[in-house]
Amino acid sequence: MIDLFGNRDKGRTHCDGVTRRDFLKVGGMAAGGLSLGQLLEVEAAQKTGRSHKAVINIYLPGGPSHLDFFDLKPEAGKGIRGEFRPIKTNVPGVEICEMFPRLAKMADQYSIIRSLADSDGAHDCFQCMTGRCQSEKRNAPQGGWPSWGSWVSKLQGSQAGVPANLSLMYPTGNRTWGQAGNGGYIGAAHSPMQLVQKNPNAKAQSLVLEGISLDRLNDRNRLRGAIDKFRGTVDATGQMKGLDAYNAQALGILSNSGLMDALDVSKEDPRIAERYGVNDPRYQRDGAPKMIRNFLIARRLVEAGARVVSLNYSRWDWHGGDGMNFPRSRQEMPLLDQGLSALLTDLKERGLNKDVAVVMWGEFGRTPKINKNNSRDHWPRANFAFMAGGGMNHGQIIGATDKHGNEPSERPVKFQEVFATLYTCLGINTETATVTDSQGRPHYLVDSGIKPIRELVG
Numbered sequence: 234m235i236d237l238f239g240n241r242d243k244g245r246t247h248c249d250g251v252t253r254r255d256f257l258k259v260g261g262m263a264a265g266g267l268s269l270g271q272l273l274e275v276e277a278a279q280k281t282g283r284s285h286k287a288v289i290n291i292y293l294p295g296g297p298s299h300l301d302f303f304d305l306k307p308e309a310g311k312g313i314r315g316e317f318r319p320i321k322t323n324v325p326g327v328e329i330c331e332m333f334p335r336l337a338k339m340a341d342q343y344s345i346i347r348s349l350a351d352s353d354g355a356h357d358c359f360q361c362m363t364g365r366c367q368s369e370k371r372n373a374p375q376g377g378w379p380s381w382g383s384w385v386s387k388l389q390g391s392q393a394g395v396p397a398n399l400s401l402m403y404p405t406g407n408r409t410w411g412q413a414g415n416g417g418y419i420g421a422a423h424s425p426m427q428l429v430q431k432n433p434n435a436k437a438q439s440l441v442l443e444g445i446s447l448d449r450l451n452d453r454n455r456l457r458g459a460i461d462k463f464r465g466t467v468d469a470t471g472q473m474k475g476l477d478a479y480n481a482q483a484l485g486i487l488s489n490s491g492l493m494d495a496l497d498v499s500k501e502d503p504r505i506a507e508r509y510g511v512n513d514p515r516y517q518r519d520g521a522p523k524m525i526r527n528f529l530i531a532r533r534l535v536e537a538g539a540r541v542v543s544l545n546y547s548r549w550d551w552h553g554g555d556g557m558n559f560p561r562s563r564q565e566m567p568l569l570d571q572g573l574s575a576l577l578t579d580l581k582e583r584g585l586n587k588d589v590a591v592v593m594w595g596e597f598g599r600t601p602k603i604n605k606n607n608s609r610d611h612w613p614r615a616n617f618a619f620m621a622g623g624g625m626n627h628g629q630i631i632g633a634t635d636k637h638g639n640e641p642s643e644r645p646v647k648f649q650e651v652f653a654t655l656y657t658c659l660g661i662n663t664e665t666a667t668v669t670d671s672q673g674r675p676h677y678l679v680d681s682g683i684k685p686i687r688e689l690v691g
Contacts, residue, residue: 292543344627399539
């Protein structure tokens with residue numbers, strides 16, 4: 234990691250007490266101990282091409298209700314249909330929850346999969362980050378299953394100044410809701426670089442690149458000042474000439490601040506930032522905070538060159554007590570509606586909707602039957618995925634559940650099919666692309682027989 238305001242090493246420090254060694258240790262925790270220089274060296278060895286295609290993966294921790302989001306059952310009994318009514322969208326025949334009026338006006342820009350069928354039932358984001366279920370997690374190849382962003386990083390490499398695979402996932406009380414995965418058998422160099430601290434309001438005692446507080450970017454000037462002083466010192470002493478090409482490039486990333494610029498929302502047009510709504514940094518019990526402007530930061534990161542950005546948003550596990558489904562939905566859904574619609578509008582206005590795909594989902598759906606606490610319990614037999622952008626065919630509903638939302642009745646879809654579709658949006662052919670593990674064995678990105686969703690990319 235880079236720690237400009239700590240790790241003081243008496244006798245061998247520069248400017249703000251930074252050693253040459255510490256200064257170049259960028260991304261250490263996020264990349265399994267590798268420095269950014271080492272990361273760049275690995276990427277350079279791949280000799281891969283460059284593209285601007287990207288995916289934003291929005292994970293809703295806890296299992297959002299498919300029945301109350303995008304698959305309402307108004308004809309079912311009161312104990313199933315719940316309190317919300319469906320509203321029409323700008324696509325004839327497509328209806329969604331009344332809590333999403335902004336999204337209803339732009340249904341031609343996204344598609345909804347109502348028949349995600351293979352949720353494994355674990356309170357864990359692992360399936361939304363890898364496409365793999367828990368049984369496969371326990372029987373993974375040596376090194377473990379990589380996150381899907383790690384596949385992308387390995388196959389397509391990073392743009393200059395911005396790592397391919399980035400995480401805006403807040404660590405959570407339920408730790409399995411805050412993990413964007415790692416490089417697995419692909420290697421630690423392709424693990425997602427973590428960009429947020431646990432407490433989004435905390436004053437950074439140590440400004441760390443892989444854990445920078447997004448609400449403390451007013452320290453950015455201090456960061457740049459320290460970098461400038463460091464460069465002046467090493468230039469004057471001749472140390473810069475001693476840096477290898479990759480460490481020099483790492484220093485260049487920090488000096489050019491492409492990544493830092495993307496994280497700095499103060500550089501955004503205030504009118505656009507306001508579209509997204511206002512962050513609520515309070516943690517939702519063991520879930521993530523409602524940092525809705527992370528949707529904006531995700532857009533800025535992919536625009537700067539990131540290929541995969543993963544983020545977690547709020548907490549959607551409501552059984553009753555202080556977390557009753559319908560009162561909480563009335564609080565949570567309007568802000569999500571605002572932030573997600575702002576993201577889609579932003580991408581379209583910037584001409585990015587053909588190149589940047591968005592997926593939003595959770596680990597499973599919720600029970601059709603409403604429990605005694607006016608809430609819904611865990612239900613892995615039916616789930617949804619919201620997909621937008623990426624040059625896909627939109628304005629459609631894919632699949633259906635039965636009259637009570639118990640399970641898919643038409644066109645069941647698997648998690649891996651969603652990932653195969655996203656890989657296709659990135660320009661990766663899942664039938665031919667492979668990555669070799671540490672034992673020299675090639676692996677395909679998805680299992681044999683898994684195809685991209687034809688309705689979206691056919």
